[in-house]
Amino acid sequence: MALIVQKYGGTSVGTVERIQSVAERVRKTVKENNSVVVVVSAMGKTTDGLVKLAYDISPNPCQREMDMLLSTGEQVSIALLSMALQEIAQPAISLTGAQVGIVTECDRHMRARILQIKPDRIQRHLGEGRVVIVAGFQGVALSNDEDSEIPDVEITTLGRGGSDTSAVALAAALKADRCEIYTDVPGILTADPRLVPDAQLMSEITSDEMLELASLGAKVLHPRAVEIARNYGIPLVVKSSWEDAPGTTVISPVPFPRPLEGLELVHPVDAVEFDTDQAKVSLLRVPDRPGVAAQLFECIGSQDLDVDLIVQSIHEGNSNDIAFTVAANYLQRAASISEAALPALSTSNSPNPAEVMTEDNIAKVSIAGAGTIGRPGVAAQMFTALAEEGVNIQMISTSEVKVSCVVKAKDCDRAVEILCRTFQVEVHSGQCAISADTPPVRGVALDLKQARLALRNIPDRPGSAARVFQLLADRGVSVDTIIQSQRCRAIGGATARDLAFTVSQEDAQNAKTLLEEVVSEWPQGEVMLDEEVAKVSAVGMGMVHHPGTAAKMFRALSERGINIQTIATSEIKISCIVDRESGIEALQAIHAAFGLGSGEKITSDVYTKPK
Ligand SMILES: Nc1ncnc2c1ncn2[C@@H]1O[C@H](COP(=O)(O)OP(=O)(O)OP(=O)(O)O)[C@@H](O)[C@H]1O
Numbered sequence: 001m002a003l004i005v006q007k008y009g010g011t012s013v014g015t016v017e018r019i020q021s022v023a024e025r026v027r028k029t030v031k032e033n034n035s036v037v038v039v040v041s042a043m044g045k046t047t048d049g050l051v052k053l054a055y056d057i058s059p060n061p062c063q064r065e066m067d068m069l070l071s072t073g074e075q076v077s078i079a080l081l082s083m084a085l086q087e088i089a090q091p092a093i094s095l096t097g098a099q100v101g102i103v104t105e106c107d108r109h110m111r112a113r114i115l116q117i118k119p120d121r122i123q124r125h126l127g128e129g130r131v132v133i134v135a136g137f138q139g140v141a142l143s144n145d146e147d148s149e150i151p152d153v154e155i156t157t158l159g160r161g162g163s164d165t166s167a168v169a170l171a172a173a174l175k176a177d178r179c180e181i182y183t184d185v186p187g188i189l190t191a192d193p194r195l196v197p198d199a200q201l202m203s204e205i206t207s208d209e210m211l212e213l214a215s216l217g218a219k220v221l222h223p224r225a226v227e228i229a230r231n232y233g234i235p236l237v238v239k240s241s242w243e244d245a246p247g248t249t250v251i252s253p254v255p256f257p258r259p260l261e262g263l264e265l266v267h268p269v270d271a272v273e274f275d276t277d278q279a280k281v282s283l284l285r286v287p288d289r290p291g292v293a294a295q296l297f298e299c300i301g302s303q304d305l306d307v308d309l310i311v312q313s314i315h316e317g318n319s320n321d322i323a324f325t326v327a328a329n330y331l332q333r334a335a336s337i338s339e340a341a342l343p344a345l346s347t348s349n350s351p352n353p354a355e356v357m358t359e360d361n362i363a364k365v366s367i368a369g370a371g372t373i374g375r376p377g378v379a380a381q382m383f384t385a386l387a388e389e390g391v392n393i394q395m396i397s398t399s400e401v402k403v404s405c406v407v408k409a410k411d412c413d414r415a416v417e418i419l420c421r422t423f424q425v426e427v428h429s430g431q432c433a434i435s436a437d438t439p440p441v442r443g444v445a446l447d448l449k450q451a452r453l454a455l456r457n458i459p460d461r462p463g464s465a466a467r468v469f470q471l472l473a474d475r476g477v478s479v480d481t482i483i484q485s486q487r488c489r490a491i492g493g494a495t496a497r498d499l500a501f502t503v504s505q506e507d508a509q510n511a512k513t514l515l516e517e518v519v520s521e522w523p524q525g526e527v528m529l530d531e532e533v534a535k536v537s538a539v540g541m542g543m544v545h546h547p548g549t550a551a552k553m554f555r556a557l558s559e560r561g562i563n564i565q566t567i568a569t570s571e572i573k574i575s576c577i578v579d580r581e582s583g584i585e586a587l588q589a590i591h592a593a594f595g596l597g598s599g600e601k602i603t604s605d606v607y608t609k610p611k
């Protein structure tokens with residue numbers, strides 16, 4: 001007998017008829033000789049309705065009361081589903097997060113992380129032959145008031161979309177055979193079908209790729225759910241609630257052994273990696289117009305050179321800086337190609353013409369692990385540890401599973417040692433086997449809920465990045481797509497650089513105010529906020545072995561006349577910031593350029609849903 005955790009989203013339990021149809025599916029799974037735990041979301045758009053009610057009362061509602069309010073949505077759907085099962089003679093019991101012992105952090109209402117799940121009660125009910133229906137998205141925090149022997153029990157929620165996380169966490173705690181996520185699309189598609197109508201269903205995707213897509217805007221899975229599945233090796237499948245097709249399997253590597261206690265908090269970093277076979281080419285002051293990045297990387301790609309990291313920093317006036325890394329023995333070729341491309345890229349008669357700079361003797365050091373998502377303290381801890389050792393960071397690249405810093409080669413050993421000590425992990429080769437037929441791009445995603453912050457004139461010395469990101473981390477602000485400029489300026493006898501990154505729009509104003517205080521201490525320091533941006537990303541493990549992937553993405557944008565404001569890449573993703581208005585067109589263009597479309601329309605609406 002297998003133990004299966006099934007999760008049904010809001011649309012899947014949006015009406016009485018749909019709840020009855022979910023009950024039928026659950027009973028069928030039981031009849032196939034399985035024990036079943038079901039996690040449900042609130043019916044339809046209930047949670048949105050509750051949020052609106054709160055804002056009708058207060059422009060700034062108390063977060064504790066928000067959790068009290070929002071957690072009620074799931075309590076309705078669990079009770080109704082349990083009744084529907086009992087109606088068809090299937091014994092069932094509904095339980096809230098508190099009743100199943102989902103214990104979360106105390107001080108983070110509305111985005112609490114799960115610390116522990118005590119599965120005893122669920123196991124007892126399963127042993128009695130019942131289906132256990134658990135309210136998704138919620139838990140309880142136990143606060144430790146020293147004067148009282150009994151802890152205060154507070155209701156918490158995990159953040160919007162958090163029912164996926166509840167389901168996978170339960171699967172981990174119960175050591176379930178698999179976790180099935182039922183939703184209103186046939187599985188994970190190459191893009192959001194609401195934005196790209198011919199998006200195609202994937203039969204499988206790796207958890208690293210899915211982590212990137214989920215964090216970059218593909219809301220079909222909550223990124224923290226993928227993180228738990230990856231960390232605990234939980235077989236995870238995403239399927240349609242309306243049909244019996246196999247859906248998409250999310251494949252996880254064999255996990256490092258880890259305790260269930262501190263579930264979402266322990267060991268955010270699995271390993272420290274390094275690569276000394278790196279060299280950097282920077283192009284300074286290239287024109288800020290569509291097609292420049294495409295042209296440059298097409299030239300590089302046509303020579304079969306594999307580019308590793310690419311950053312294009314915020315522009316100054318009407319020019320950009322682009323820097324990229326290649327394997328050390330390709331440096332001369334990459335530099336010659338860039339030099340040869342310069343005249344075509346440059347604006348004639350510029351008083352300050354574009355130039356190419358190269359640097360060898362550099363190394364890339366990285367921390368790897370799924371736990372960096374939404375946990376701003378992890379990157380900050382890395383930058384602080386390096387700063388304390390006097391290691392200056394030249395380039396930063398962040399992804400959902402890795403933070404990489406380019407440093408001087410002579411600092412590499414020290415950097416690795418301090419990072420291993422800081423995160424209590426070992427050095428890892430970082431190489432994972434990727435078969436030749438792995439596609440360069442598995443899927444694309446768009447995030448319209450980001451804002452870009454740029455800091456000008458940050459002192460180019462160890463500790464500057466650490467200071468900025470630690471401050472944001474202390475206030476719980478997650479950052480993504482960090483880009484440090486190549487161009488240095490001499491200010492007050494010292495060199496200074498620019499730094500740009502994205503934060504969620506909700507956090508943007510707060511982050512700007514916090515940073516204004518820091519930059520005021522630096523000569524000519526300045527904070528700039530742009531809320532009218534879109535982040536469009538392509539994700540695929542295969543891109544490391546496909547020269548020209550970046551060029552193809554940049555070309556797709558330039559053909560539509562879309563200007564790229566900044567570029568940030570990691571080994572498995574390329575993200576571009578473009579203006580907000582161009583976001584959807586950019587997504588569609590990239591999807592088409594990589595041939596991801598099926599030619600057939602797959603929208604949620606074409607699926608025949610029960611009423
Ligand atoms: N790459 C993608 N593949 C599939 N769906 C995607 C993708 N990117 C975005 N989506 C969107 O995600 C939606 C499914 O997630 P959503 O959170 O709305 O549903 P749910 O989990 O069933 O509901 P709830 O959030 O109430 O639990 C789809 O309808 C689709 O529009």
Ligand SMILES: N[C@@H](CC(=O)O)C(=O)O
Nearest residue numbers: 041047137160161162163
């Ligand atoms: N009901 C919650 C949680 C979820 O559906 O996953 C929300 O709408 O965000």
